[in-house]
Amino acid sequence: MLGARSLEEEMAQSQSGNRQVNPLFARPGEETTYSRTVLQDDAMLPETAYQLVHDEVMLDGNARLNLATFVGTWMGPYAEKLYSETFDKNMIDKDEYPATAAIEDRCWRIVADLWNAPDPDNAIGTSTIGSSEACMLAGLAFKRRWQNARKAAGKPAAQPNLVMSSAVQVVWEKFCNYWDVEARYVPISEEHKTLDGHDLDKYVDENTIGVVVIMGVTYTGMYEPVTKVAAALDEIQKSTGLDIPIHVDGASGGMVAPFLQEDLEWDFRVERVHSINTSGHKYGLVYPGLGWVIWRSRDLLPDDLVFYVSYLGGDMPTFALNFSRPGAQVLLQYFNFLRLGRTGYREVQQASQDTAKHLADGIAKHGAFELWNDGSDIPVFAWRLKQDFTDKWTLYDLSDRLRMYGWQVPAYPMPDDLADLTVQRIVVRNGLSIDLADKLLGDIADATKDLESLPAPIPHAVAKRGFHH
Incomplete structure (x- = not known):
């Protein structure tokens, strides 16, 4: 048979140091310890390297019994097959992978429709690594729009602030820290378990770039009432003239409310909501590494934040903190949209x-x-x-x-x-x-x-x- 070797050849190779025929757990690497922090001089067989990594991560425990994380841990055999066939796709290479790019475009439009965008064709959105990147992008759009408006009015564009619940997820603390924005936290209490609009006038001013409202507080899972916060901001605008937008952090609830609370107004039905994010890898039911952020209309994403890059064979617009990133998770999201539809997601x-x-x-x-x-x-x-x-x-x-x-x-x-x-x-x-x-x-x-x-x-x-x- 082509490529077959005799027993004598196998034994000779084994005796000369090739352990390919040795029992797995008696091979170099398995029979001895190895450095975990220094790259070794010699190679090892792929199955040995696989076994070492496989055995070590067994210590991680059973992901299905992890009731701490919001991140998906199961998708099923067809999704795993699609994942294994597409994990080499780079989402940023839109010219090289035009079909993947087209599917990304379809996905955010589906999400915009789920969130009742008044004109989905005039909305704008993108996939991200997760909700953390999506929140950063939404916060940057808030800050830049505020800066541009202040400059146009001949006012100083310094000392911006962002108002949010004290129960906000840590990404918003990071955003404010990284991008020089003052974080103003409205404390929750036994009486006010979420940010519900109470005392909001004490926290906002002319330097407020926006208010974050959470659909699914990380600490407890509760929804913050978007309509109540919007109503409070309406009253503030009547008395002060300040028109302050809302970003909805729907990392978890953004893919639950459209199916379980269809009549609840939290999304683009609330006019003051400029942008919404969600995690495809949470209740979007995709494996880790996917988020979405949508703006109600294109004018709410400042043009000067979008880069046009001539790279990898094409000229492409990009608004992201990451450049190269996986495309497979976007395809898995589309798989779920096709596979489940509204009925399946609801179930x-x-x-x-x-x-x-x-x-x-x-x-x-x-x-x-x-x-x-x-x-x-x-x-x-x-x-x-x-x-x-x-x-x-x-x-x-x-x-x-x-x-x-x-x-x-x-x-x-x-x-x-x-x-x-x-x-x-x-x-x-x-x-x-x-x-x-x-x-x-x-x-x-x-x-x-x-x-x-x-x-x-x-x-x-x-x-x-x-x-x-």
Whole structure:
């Protein structure tokens, strides 16, 4: 047979140092340790290198049991096949990959339509690495429009500020830090669990470039009421003349609300909303590495932020913080749009919400806990330990105990005015069944029973841990 070798040739190569026929775990690399921080001089067989990496990441745990992350962990065999066939495509090479570029254009137009853009043909959007990049781009558009307007009016364009909830995701803190924008946080409280327009006039002024409203707060999963915030800004405009736009951070809710809360006005139906972002890799149901940002109309994205680059065989416009980036996730998003349609997305999101409400109901019935919210917005909810229930353990201890069962259920302090309050949160994603949810409720019951049986309180070297985004 062409390419076949005799047994004598195999043995000779093995004796001369070629371990290709040796048992896998007796080969160099598997039988000895290797440096993890210095590139080795010698090569190793591809299957050996694969096995080393494969075995090490087994320590990461089961992604399906990670109830901390919003990011998708399952897509199915056809999506995985498409992924493996297209992972070499570079989204920035629009001239080289025109079909992929055309699909990207279709995807953001589909999203613009989902978000009720008044004229989808006059909207503008782009894919991004994730919501973090999408938020940065939306924030930059706010800042540049404000700067241009100030200069046109002969006013100083310094000291811009951005107003948002104290429960905002860390990307907005980064935006303000990186781009020299003052962050103004409206604190949430027991009375005002989200940014709902209260006292907004105390935070905005002529230097405010915009207000961020969150559809699916990272801490709790709750929607912030866009219409209430817009109404508050309408009143401010009547009294001061300040016309302040809204950006909706729909990282999670942007792909839930169109299917589960169709009548809720949060998107481009609210005229003050200039731009919206979402994560395709969250409830868009795509693997990690994809976001979307849409502007209501082209004039809301300043032309001087768009670069026209002659590169890779074509002249192309680009508005991005990243240059080369994967195109496969865009194709996976289109696959989902084709595969699921509105009905399929509704069924998937409804199943996740049903599971979230089932879990929340089980937590509420447990004598130790009190719900902060019940998962009726996005399929996410949080709870706290009832006051004076126990002095033996905290939610941090429960989180650690659940890790012994394989579950990742984070505990963390709430922001600012609620920093003394610790909550625990569950994110339900596609793939967490009611059966698994019942297993989790059973494990929570067993864990709390074990903690309560301790003869003395658990000592805590660290009283408070940082929030896990």
